[in-house]
Amino acid sequence: xxxxxTPARSVAALALAAVSAVTVGLAGAPTAGATEQDKxxxxxxxxxxxxxxxxxxAAQAILLRDARVPIVVLGARLxxxxxxxQVLDDRLDAATELSRTHLLNPVxxxxxxxxxxxxxxxxxxxxxxxxxxxxxxxxxxxESDSTVANVQNTKSMISDRGGLAVVVTSxxxxxxxxxxxxxxxxxxxxxxxxxx
Numbered sequence: 001x002x003x004x005x006t007p008a009r010s011v012a013a014l015a016l017a018a019v020s021a022v023t024v025g026l027a028g029a030p031t032a033g034a035t036e037q038d039k040x041x042x043x044x045x046x047x048x049x050x051x052x053x054x055x056x057x058a059a060q061a062i063l064l065r066d067a068r069v070p071i072v073v074l075g076a077r078l079x080x081x082x083x084x085x086q087v088l089d090d091r092l093d094a095a096t097e098l099s100r101t102h103l104l105n106p107v108x109x110x111x112x113x114x115x116x117x118x119x120x121x122x123x124x125x126x127x128x129x130x131x132x133x134x135x136x137x138x139x140x141x142x143e144s145d146s147t148v149a150n151v152q153n154t155k156s157m158i159s160d161r162g163g164l165a166v167v168v169t170s171x172x173x174x175x176x177x178x179x180x181x182x183x184x185x186x187x188x189x190x191x192x193x194x195x196x
Contacts, residue, residue, distance in 0.1 A: 038065065039164050039187045049189050050178065052171070059166040059191040060101065067104035068161040070139070071095055071191075073129075074150050074169045074177060075111020075121030082118035084128055087170050090194025092125060095168045096132040098191060103136060108157055108165075110141040110150040147173070151180045158186050170194045 042049060042062070049058040062069055073095045076088040084092070099107055107129065111121025119127075122142035129138060139157055144150045158165045167188045169177045174190040181188040 038062070038162075042164065042187045042189060046182075050175075052192065055174075055190050055192070058189045059098065062164065062189060063098065063102040063105050063166055066162065066164070067102070068106075069164050069166060070106045070108045070158055070161055071098050071102070071136075072108045072110060072150075072154055072158065072165045072167045072188075073125055074147065074167065074173070075109070075114075075125060075144065076170075077114040078118050078121060078124055080115060082115060082124075084124050087194055088121070088125065089128065091168050091170060092128040092132065092193070094191055094193025095129065096134055098166065098168070099129070099134045099136045105166075106137040106139055106161070107134065108139045108141060108154055110144050110154050112142055112144045112149070114145070147177050147180050150177075151184045151186065155184055155186060163187060165189075166191050168193055 042058070045058075048054055063071070073091055076085055076091070078088075079085055095107060099105070109122045109125035109129070111125065113120050118124075120142040122140045126138050126140060141150070141153045141157070144153050154165075163186055165181065165186060165188045167174070167177055167181060168191045171192050171194075174192055178188055178190055
């Protein structure tokens with residue numbers, strides 16, 4: 001009996017192979033800090049790690065391997081009434097999922113003032129994480145007004161922790177965000193929280 005690969009089975013086989021390629025290099029004993037080898041594994045496998053079905057697994061593997069790797073949550077403009085928009089709540093939900101599994105990894109919230117008389121995006125995110133019961137260390141970057149500024153203003157915090165990050169954002173924003181981090185010399189893997 002022969003096995004015929006249907007398109008669905010081919011995609012599943014490709015996804016499994018891709019997950020194996022990224023996580024095999026990252027599997028193993030946790031290290032004291034992100035090593036150059038860890039960053040090289042991510043860099044060498046970007047095409048695979050950026051596949052939507054693979055990126056959440058790669059993100060989990062990176063955080064499991066190194067408790068210093070930060071979970072970076074990118075902000076989104078608050079509503080006029082200072083409420084968090086759905087896209088930001090989706091990102092916070094995704095960051096909460098990661099934080100509950102990786103209690104030692106710090107969370108960096110990044111976003112400045114977007115509405116008059118409202119808190120910064122970072123302050124709104126910090127509050128939202130605490131509402132969700134996140135107990136990880138939360139680091140605040142509250143000056144950014146764009147994705148490029150998010151990168152510039154978090155770069156030293158990420159570099160101090162080894163230069164590798166898991167970036168929580170939405171789809172399709174993740175594509176541009178990852179490119180911005182990589183252009184700045186920060187290796188990153190996306191963890192998607194919603195669309196927008």
